[in-house]
Amino acid sequence: MNMLEAKCPICNKRARVLDDMSRVVCDCGYEDEYDAYLEKMKDRIYSMVEEFMLNGQDKI
Numbered sequence: 912m913n914m915l916e917a918k919c920p921i922c923n924k925r926a927r928v929l930d931d932m933s934r935v936v937c938d939c940g941y942e943d944e945y946d947a948y949l950e951k952m953k954d955r956i957y958s959m960v961e962e963f964m965l966n967g968q969d970k971i
């Protein structure tokens with residue numbers, strides 16, 4: 912696994928992480944600090960889990 916690859920939160924394609932891990936850059940124009948990128952992805956995962964929990968509640 913290549914640690915210097917990231918998934919773009921905008922277009923879901925592969926984004927590049929700069930060698931010094933300072934920024935994430937994507938061809939679609941998305942560019943962000945690596946820390947901010949991680950926060951974004953974390954938020955996405957949390958909201959996905961939240962949605963799953965809400966939708967799955969009836970079945971429990």
Ligand SMILES: [Zn+2]
Pocket residue numbers: 919920921922923924926937938939940941
């Ligand atoms: Zn992108």
